[in-house]
Amino acid sequence: RQARFAELRDRPSVTRDGVAIDLMLNAGLLVDLPHIGETAAAGIGLFRTELQFMVASTFPRISEQLALYRAVLDAAGDRPVTFRTLDIGGDKVLPYMRTVEEENPALGWRAIRLGLDRPGLLRSQIRALLRAAAGRELRVMFPMVADVHEFDAARTILERELTHLRKHGHALPEKVHVGAMVEVPSLLFQLDEMLTRADFLSVGSNDLVQFLFAADRSNVRVADRFDPLSPAALRAFRMVAEAGLRHGKPVTLCGELASRPLEAIALAAVGFRALSLSPASVGPVKSVILDLDVGAARALLLPLLEDTSGAAEIRAALRAFAEDAG
Ligand code: PEP
Ligand code: MG
Numbered sequence: 001r002q003a004r005f006a007e008l009r010d011r012p013s014v015t016r017d018g019v020a021i022d023l024m025l026n027a028g029l030l031v032d033l034p035h036i037g038e039t040a041a042a043g044i045g046l047f048r049t050e051l052q053f054m055v056a057s058t059f060p061r062i063s064e065q066l067a068l069y070r071a072v073l074d075a076a077g078d079r080p081v082t083f084r085t086l087d088i089g090g091d092k093v094l095p096y097m098r099t100v101e102e103e104n105p106a107l108g109w110r111a112i113r114l115g116l117d118r119p120g121l122l123r124s125q126i127r128a129l130l131r132a133a134a135g136r137e138l139r140v141m142f143p144m145v146a147d148v149h150e151f152d153a154a155r156t157i158l159e160r161e162l163t164h165l166r167k168h169g170h171a172l173p174e175k176v177h178v179g180a181m182v183e184v185p186s187l188l189f190q191l192d193e194m195l196t197r198a199d200f201l202s203v204g205s206n207d208l209v210q211f212l213f214a215a216d217r218s219n220v221r222v223a224d225r226f227d228p229l230s231p232a233a234l235r236a237f238r239m240v241a242e243a244g245l246r247h248g249k250p251v252t253l254c255g256e257l258a259s260r261p262l263e264a265i266a267l268a269a270v271g272f273r274a275l276s277l278s279p280a281s282v283g284p285v286k287s288v289i290l291d292l293d294v295g296a297a298r299a300l301l302l303p304l305l306e307d308t309s310g311a312a313e314i315r316a317a318l319r320a321f322a323e324d325a326g
Pocket of ligand 1: 087206255
């Protein structure tokens with residue numbers, strides 16, 4: 001099996017009916033970088049910047065952040081890297097940061113909420129990102145955005161940092177793409193407003209599914225209770241993919257969902273053309289993409305979303321479809 005995946009490494013990720021589905025990597029530390037070359041991924045679709053903070057014993061200095069971001073961009077070369085700003089709080093605690101006990105940490109003071117309330121931290125991170133990307137393209141996205149005004153506020157912080165660096169004569173990125181993660185269901189009802197503001201969106205399916213079904217992703221009793229291949233979740237994913245198409249802006253998905261072959265087929269079928277996944281899953285997912293007739297998968301899946309099919313029927317139908325193709 002491994003040998004078969006290795007042989008696929010240099011084949012372009014294009015379906016049988018000629019649709020390119022870009023496969024990108026989820027990463028977060030220097031040790032992840034060799035995977036870019038090993039998998040021949042199209043880039044890094046999610047760089048989790050909080051990991052550097054989580055393995056440190058004190059807040060990483062700007063110079064340390066800058067050095068990591070520069071090393072990531074160097075390793076990626078011409079391939080795009082999407083940096084996610086700090087997603088701390090909730091289950092991601094920094095031992096050296098004082099926080100308050102929360103009854104519902106996943107719903108609490110985390111990610112962009114913390115970033116906007118303590119803008120010093122977000123500002124210095126953004127400064128490090130802008131400087132690391134001098135002379136190249138930079139892609140930044142904000143986690144856990146629940147309202148377009150949070151995106152506006154975060155983007156304003158970024159614009160101010162750009163102005164500041166320009167005024168002080170620093171070299172700037174060639175271009176800055178600013179996006180948001182779709183992780184909070186309220187954003188599903190603000191997609192047009194988001195896409196007139198943001199340059200791209202990326203679905204964080206781990207959190208989006210957790211919040212859609214109100215099922216704690218880290219509680220084993222409920223985490224797998226609701227299937228992301230159910231019509232409710234698939235309709236949500238489809239809404240995001242179609243909104244991206246409507247606005248002509250890139251929309252990707254970077255949760256663990258894309259790492260599973262049947263789920264990847266479903267995501268391509270509802271309209272995603274870029275997925276970001278764990279390095280070990282690139283081979284298996286590419287293998288199903290190469291065998292996939294995405295037009296046929298779409299024709300199979302969309303009617304199942306309209307009738308009373310449940311996740312079990314959808315899963316069975318997709319499995320039969322994949323076995324026929326492969
Ligand atoms: C997600 O929620 O799907 C996501 C990619 O972010 P994280 O898993 O880091 O919360
Ligand atoms: Mg998340």
